[in-house]
Amino acid sequence: xxxGIKLKVWGDYACFTRPEMKVERVxxxxxxxxxxxxxxxxxxxxxxxxxxxxxxHVLNKISFDNIRRNEVLGKIPANKVKNAIKGGDxxxxxDSNDDRVQRASLVLRDVCYCIEAHFExxxxxxxxxxxxxxxxxxxxRMKRGxxxxxxxFGCREFPVSFxxxxxxxxxxxxxxxxxxxxxxxxxxHDIDFEDENKAVFFRASMTDGEIDVNKCLCYxxxx
Amino acid sequence: xxxxxxxxxxxxxxxxxxxxxANDESxxxxxxxxxxxxxxxxxxxxxxxxxLNIIDLRSDDKKPRPRMMDVPQQNSRANSVTPYFLCExxxxxxxxxxxxxxxxxxKYLYKGGCVLLEDGEKEVVxxxxxxxxxxxxxxxxxxxxxxxxxxxxxxxxxxxxxxWNPEDFVKNPKIDQYKDDILAGGNxxxxxxxxxxxxxxxxxxxxxxxxxxxxxxxxxxIVGQCLVTGESGPVARLHQKIKGxxxxxxxxxxxxxxxxxxxxxxxxxxxxxxxVGELAMFKYTTVLNHLLLSxxxxxxIGDTTTVFWAETSDKTxxxxxxxxLNPRDASKDNKENADxxxxxxxxxxxxxxxxxxxxxxxxxxxxxxDIKTDxxxxxxxxxLSPNNARIAVxxxxxxxxxxxxxxxxRHYLDMEIVRGDFDFRYISVRNLLRETVPESSDKGEVSxxxxxxxxxxxxNGTAYPAQMYxxxxxxxxxERSINYVRAGFxxxxxxxxxxxxxxxxxxxxxTMSLNEESQNVPYRLGRLFAVLEKxxxxxxxxxxxxxxxxxxxxxxxxxxxxxxxxxxxxxxHIAKSEWGFVSNKSIEEILSEVNEFPEYLNLEGQGMFMxxxxxxxxxxxxxxxxxxxxxx
Numbered sequence: 049x050x051x052g053i054k055l056k057v058w059g060d061y062a063c064f065t066r067p068e069m070k071v072e073r074v075x076x077x078x079x080x081x082x083x084x085x086x087x088x089x090x091x092x093x094x095x096x097x098x099x100x101x102x103x104x105h106v107l108n109k110i111s112f113d114n115i116r117r118n119e120v121l122g123k124i125p126a127n128k129v130k131n132a133i134k135g136g137d138x139x140x141x142x143d144s145n146d147d148r149v150q151r152a153s154l155v156l157r158d159v160c161y162c163i164e165a166h167f168e169x170x171x172x173x174x175x176x177x178x179x180x181x182x183x184x185x186x187x188x189r190m191k192r193g194x195x196x197x198x199x200x201f202g203c204r205e206f207p208v209s210f211x212x213x214x215x216x217x218x219x220x221x222x223x224x225x226x227x228x229x230x231x232x233x234x235x236x237h238d239i240d241f242e243d244e245n246k247a248v249f250f251r252a253s254m255t256d257g258e259i260d261v262n263k264c265l266c267y268x269x270x271x
Numbered sequence: 272x273x274x275x276x277x278x279x280x281x282x283x284x285x286x287x288x289x290x291x292x293a294n295d296e297s298x299x300x301x302x303x304x305x306x307x308x309x310x311x312x313x314x315x316x317x318x319x320x321x322x323l324n325i326i327d328l329r330s331d332d333k334k335p336r337p338r339m340m341d342v343p344q345q346n347s348r349a350n351s352v353t354p355y356f357l358c359e360x361x362x363x364x365x366x367x368x369x370x371x372x373x374x375x376x377x378k379y380l381y382k383g384g385c386v387l388l389e390d391g392e393k394e395v396v397x398x399x400x401x402x403x404x405x406x407x408x409x410x411x412x413x414x415x416x417x418x419x420x421x422x423x424x425x426x427x428x429x430x431x432x433x434x435w436n437p438e439d440f441v442k443n444p445k446i447d448q449y450k451d452d453i454l455a456g457g458n459x460x461x462x463x464x465x466x467x468x469x470x471x472x473x474x475x476x477x478x479x480x481x482x483x484x485x486x487x488x489x490x491x492x493i494v495g496q497c498l499v500t501g502e503s504g505p506v507a508r509l510h511q512k513i514k515g516x517x518x519x520x521x522x523x524x525x526x527x528x529x530x531x532x533x534x535x536x537x538x539x540x541x542x543x544x545x546x547v548g549e550l551a552m553f554k555y556t557t558v559l560n561h562l563l564l565s566x567x568x569x570x571x572i573g574d575t576t577t578v579f580w581a582e583t584s585d586k587t588x589x590x591x592x593x594x595x596l597n598p599r600d601a602s603k604d605n606k607e608n609a610d611x612x613x614x615x616x617x618x619x620x621x622x623x624x625x626x627x628x629x630x631x632x633x634x635x636x637x638x639x640x641d642i643k644t645d646x647x648x649x650x651x652x653x654x655l656s657p658n659n660a661r662i663a664v665x666x667x668x669x670x671x672x673x674x675x676x677x678x679x680x681r682h683y684l685d686m687e688i689v690r691g692d693f694d695f696r697y698i699s700v701r702n703l704l705r706e707t708v709p710e711s712s713d714k715g716e717v718s719x720x721x722x723x724x725x726x727x728x729x730x731n732g733t734a735y736p737a738q739m740y741x742x743x744x745x746x747x748x749x750e751r752s753i754n755y756v757r758a759g760f761x762x763x764x765x766x767x768x769x770x771x772x773x774x775x776x777x778x779x780x781x782t783m784s785l786n787e788e789s790q791n792v793p794y795r796l797g798r799l800f801a802v803l804e805k806x807x808x809x810x811x812x813x814x815x816x817x818x819x820x821x822x823x824x825x826x827x828x829x830x831x832x833x834x835x836x837x838x839x840x841x842x843x844h845i846a847k848s849e850w851g852f853v854s855n856k857s858i859e860e861i862l863s864e865v866n867e868f869p870e871y872l873n874l875e876g877q878g879m880f881m882x883x884x885x886x887x888x889x890x891x892x893x894x895x896x897x898x899x900x901x902x903x
Contacts, residue, residue, distance in 0.1 A: 066280075068527050071529060072661050074664045074667070
């Protein structure tokens with residue numbers, strides 16, 4: 049784990065939708081590990097590496113806001129896309145005017161997190177893929193602010209600003225007297241893509257603004 | 272504080288509250304496998320399967336309301352034919368249905384298998400293949416559950432179902448009496464002629480149902496990790512509907528539902544997108560429906576239906592919370608119509624509330640003694656509002672009960688302002704929101720976002736929403752009247768703004784009643800306006816248009832344009848008035864600190880203007896009272 053990184057991420061809005069309330073969206077209180085992984089993958093990812101989230105530091109106070117957005121009802125079916133690839137004559141578009149629904153969301157305001165993560169090599173790694181190489185690429189991209197696509201907080205509408213942290217993690221709102229251990233309930237850890245895209249939950253707990261993902265996983269509750 | 276470290280998940284805390292209520296003897300809440308339903312009629316069946324009598328179970332109000340009963344669980348059935356056990360409507364029990372004439376002509380007339388039983392001008396009663404299918408399914412379900420039960424009551428019901436011919440519906444004399452009400456869609460329960468209790472309460476029927484239910488639910492179910500309890504088990508495919516959220520569909524709506532493709536992820540269908548275990552699903556829906564039914568746990572704020580509960584079986588919390596969220600003045604409001612018990616309870620609660628406010632206004636913290644209950648009890652508020660068939664969570668709050676009381680008290684203290692004798696001391700959020708709606712508005716609908724925003728700032732003790740302030744200011748300007756509710760909110764808004772350092776106003780300038788020392792220019796101008804209005808009123812008693820109706824709005828926003836004109840006008844009035852010199856003196860006194868009339872007042876200034884105007888006017892009345900006493 050010598051090649052860990054610390055990344056500060058912040059934004060005006062965030063919505064880490066709870067699966068049980070994902071239609072009329074209600075956000076989790078803090079960023080989920082899979083959302084953090086998504087941010088890192090937007091900055092740098094190759095099949096040879098897989099990002100593992102170690103800790104999430106919650107730097108700002110958790111506060112909610114209510115918004116309503118127009119979203120679409122349907123999806124472009126996968127079959128249609130397959131058909132189009134085969135050269136079929138299909139129209140691949142969605143008309144947002146016919147296909148619209150208004151959805152309410154309870155979202156987070158003014159979020160700021162620090163992600164501590166490392167990556168592991170996967171079995172797709174070839175002989176040229178060394179940890180050092182990928183670490184340095186990731187580092188350079190983070191420092192320069194480069195990304196493959198704009199990273200976002202749960203929904204594409206909520207972009208992430210990010211900054212590489214060299215030294216210590218900045219102070220959290222929850223360090224000091226507002227701190228202590230806080231149970232956040234069962235939270236989505238990630239999707240198990242090997243096992244029928246099964247959702248895997250873990251009991252998240254925050255101590256002085258810090259969520260130690262590995263420690264939480266050890267406490268059990270994981271199927 | 273240690274208590275508060277627990278989780279804040281909505282569904283999980285509802286489940287916990289279910290467990291508390293289920294363990295409380297004095298509360299009737301459905302056990303797993305049962306749910307409450309609205310029941311309209313009781314059908315008395317003889318041992319020979321004859322329908323002996325129909326008893327109306329509805330209330331005898333002007334508009335009869337069905338009775339709530341705990342019956343075998345009724346899962347939502349959407350469009351499928353799914354009979355319920357021992358509690359059903361006319362379509363399933365008798366196999367008949369009433370439809371509108373237009374619908375009949377459109378849907379049934381040209382299809383085979385329909386039998387018209389009664390041909391009305393607007394509505395028709397008929398049997399059609401689908402209603403017959405419903406009846407047959409109903410019969411089948413009861414045979415499969417009751418055939419094994421060896422008692423006369425069950426036998427009677429089965430005989431009744433076997434002998435019943437849907438086409439005889441209108442010919443039955445017993446049915447004729449209530450025919451229209453029966454067809455209106457209400458539910459029936461059954462009772463055997465020699466039993467004292469309903470059939471669905473009999474131990475045989477319950478045992479049979481529980482056995483069937485436990486087998487039925489685990490069959491073919493998908494197993495997964497429940498995101499509420501974390502345990503693996505069968506996942507609920509459909510969630511029970513939540514009923515009683517204002518403006519939602521009458522059949523109920525869902526918090527957890529996936530009714531469009533766009534809501535599915537990772538190739539999962541329906542509720543498998545959010546794996547909630549069967550038992551957790553039952554608990555949270557049952558307890559939420561229970562809360563939404565109970566008058567003590569529910570209030571409406573704007574378009575948001577709000578439920579609140581304390582995680583305890585102690586009722587003191589509920590009463591106090593109910594009072595703080597929806598205050599009534601016990602002494603004035605319900606002296607006559609409330610019963611003695613309620614009044615005593617209200618007065619006791621009012622006393623506690625007054626003591627709490629007194630203590631907080633002195634800057635003390637409250638403890639468990641003050642609120643007569645444990646300060647650390649966890650307290651939740653959940654604001655729900657409908658969006659078609661779905662329910663959205665508007666706000667969600669949890670804290671210790673003591674903190675909640677402190678926050679809300681703070682709100683009432685901030686709102687407090689000099690008021691008339693007949694005005695209430697506590698203004699509910701609902702009444703406050705109503706002040707933003709034009710009087711001319713028919714529906715009286717409050718902007719949907721304001722309620723949630725207001726509740727958020729009250730519960731978190733933060734600055735009030737600017738939208739609300741703008742809405743109130745513009746109402747005052749348009750209607751040219753400021754009552755104690757509006758003045759109270761303007762005061763509270765400015766107060767919180769300056770306390771949080773967001774405004775240049777000094778906290779000490781914002782007072783409960785007239786502050787003659789205040790040198791704030793907009794405030795002084797507001798006072799001046801009130802004086803000028805009075806001067807005019809004293810001179811000409813019956814005027815069509817006053818300076819208030821003509822100049823209020825412009826005086827509060829662009830004083831430099833209006834006040835020179837008004838002052839000139841006032842001199843005419845003063846010259847004519849007997850007591851002119853008194854008014855002249857107060858005008859001089861007020862203007863002594865005003866060096867020049869500002870060109871333009873910003874929103875804060877406008878608020879201060881209105882506050883000055885309100886205080887000054889209230890002050891006139893007060894003086895009049897005391898001087899009239901002296902004369903006597």
